[in-house]
Amino acid sequence: xxxxxxxxxxxxxxxxxxxxxxxxxxxxxxxxxxxxxxxxxxxxxxxxxxxxxxxxxxxxxxxxxxxxxxxxxxxxxxxxxxxxxxxxxxxxxxxxxxxxxxxxxxxxxxxxxxxxxxxxxxxxxxxxxxxxxxxxxxxxxxxxxxxxxxxxxxxxxxxxxxxxxxxxxxxxxxxxxxxxxxxxxxxxxxxxxxxxxxxxxxxxxxxxxxxxxxxxxxxxxxxxxxxxxxxxxxxxxxxxxxxxxxxxxxxxxxxxxxxxxxxxxx
DNA sequence: GCGACAG
DNA sequence: ATCTTGTCGC
Numbered sequence: 001x002x003x004x005x006x007x008x009x010x011x012x013x014x015x016x017x018x019x020x021x022x023x024x025x026x027x028x029x030x031x032x033x034x035x036x037x038x039x040x041x042x043x044x045x046x047x048x049x050x051x052x053x054x055x056x057x058x059x060x061x062x063x064x065x066x067x068x069x070x071x072x073x074x075x076x077x078x079x080x081x082x083x084x085x086x087x088x089x090x091x092x093x094x095x096x097x098x099x100x101x102x103x104x105x106x107x108x109x110x111x112x113x114x115x116x117x118x119x120x121x122x123x124x125x126x127x128x129x130x131x132x133x134x135x136x137x138x139x140x141x142x143x144x145x146x147x148x149x150x151x152x153x154x155x156x157x158x159x160x161x162x163x164x165x166x167x168x169x170x171x172x173x174x175x176x177x178x179x180x181x182x183x184x185x186x187x188x189x190x191x192x193x194x195x196x197x198x199x200x201x202x203x204x205x206x207x208x209x210x211x212x213x214x215x216x217x218x219x220x221x222x223x224x225x226x227x228x229x230x231x232x233x234x235x236x237x238x239x240x241x242x243x244x245x246x247x248x249x250x251x252x253x254x255x256x257x258x259x260x261x262x263x264x265x266x
Numbered sequence: 267g268c269g270a271c272a273g
Numbered sequence: 274a275t276c277t278t279g280t281c282g283c
Contacts, residue, residue, distance in 0.1 A: 067273080069274055080274095106274075108271040115273070137272045147272070168272045192271085215282070221272085 001035070001227070003157040004028070009116035011103035018113050022146035023194070029150050031140055031224040033232050036159055037061075037131030040232040043239040046132070047090045047248065059089040060131035062240065064249025065119055065152075067136070068257035070099075070264055078102040080115060081264075082122035083257035086130065087249050095252075097260045098122035108168070111137055112148040119152060130158045132228070132236060134250050138162040139225035139233070141170050141187055141202045144194045153226025160225025161233040162202070163250055167221050169193055170201045178216045179206035184234050187221065203234040207241040217245060 007025055009018075038045050038060040046062055063086045070079040080102050086094040100118035107114070119135075138147030139162025147168070153160030170187040179185065183206045189199040202223025209217055222237045224230050240247035246254065 067274080069273090071275060106273060108273090111272055142272080162272085164272050166272065210283080212283080 001030070001157050004155050007151075008120060008155050009113045009151060011113050011117065013113070015110070018110050019144060022142075022144040022151070025151050025154050026145040026194075029140075029146070029154050029225075030227045032227075032229040034159075034227040036227070036232070040229075040235065043232075043235045045089075046236055046239050047242070061093065061128050062087050062132045062134070062249050063126070063130040064134050064247065064251070064253040065122070065136065066250055066253035066257050067115060067118065068254075068261040069102075070261065075102075075105055080118040081257050081260050082115075082118045083253045083260065084122050084126055085249055085252040085256055086126065086128050087252070090248070092252065094126060094128050095256055096122055096125040097256060098125060099260070099264075109143050112146075112151040116148060116151055116155075119148075120155065123152075123156060133158055133160045133225070134163050134237070134240070134247055135160060135225060136163060136250055136254070138164045138168050138221065139202065139223035140230075141168055141221055141223040143169055143192060145201070147223070147225075149223070149225030157226075159227040161228055161236060162221075162223045162225050163237060163247060164221040164223075165218070167204070172204055176204040176219055179204070179209065179219055181206055181209040182238060183219075185219070187223070200230055202230055205234050205237055207238060207247070208245045220245065
């Protein structure tokens with residue numbers, strides 16, 4: 001495979017052109033493990049220093065991507081702060097951020113056309129090569145199987161995973177309320193998705209859960225972005241969650257994006 | 267017309 | 274996403 005800058009999100013396209021581009025993205029995307037820089041059977045190498053060193057070579061580089069926003073009255077001068085944090089065996093090795101003007105409003109299903117450009121701008125400042133990139137949003141769990149994680153993975157050509165806090169589309173194969181920590185429930189294609197009904201799109205993943213009843217934490221919705229299969233995606237996210245609901249790289253990117261925003265306000 | 271969806 | 278106080282439970 002190779003990077004596909006020609007498929008980068010262009011905010012000036014018409015809605016129909018955006019949707020057509022997403023169909024093309026989904027067409028070239030690989031929703032299975034391919035050329036991974038780590039062993040999917042040993043996800044511990046992603047966060048555990050001991051397991052990471054065991055193999056002999058360099059520990060895989062895992063990056064988390066997230067954004068914060070500077071919103072205005074009329075949403076014509078909104079800016080996005082994109083943050084990327086790179087980790088290796090659980091340690092931060094690099095972080096970059098970029099402030100970018102936003103061209104279009106948020107439209108469900110077309111998120112990557114609003115936020116994708118800003119994210120690519122930040123990624124271009126990164127000096128390390130990601131072995132895995134985690135995004136705040138959907139991957140294959142998308143109407144046209146081309147969520148922001150898939151779009152970014154295909155354009156930059158690195159393994160990517162979508163980590164969403166709510167379900168965009170698709171149907172869980174079972175109950176997703178009050179799951180136990182480590183549980184996963186398959187999300188399959190339904191009539192709203194451009195894929196054969198029943199196609200496995202991803203998993204509801206319970207990364208954290210309270211011990212006692214009463215209150216419960218909602219699961220994350222994890223899906224393949226590009227070059228990662230659904231099981232590996234779910235396993236990687238669980239491995240990368242230590243003490244919080246979000247996988248560490250994404251949590252760190254979220255905090256960094258908030259920090260940078262703080263320098264523009266208050 | 268009804269339904270309705272990441273960030 | 275962002276704007277915000279209090280409040281529940283460990």
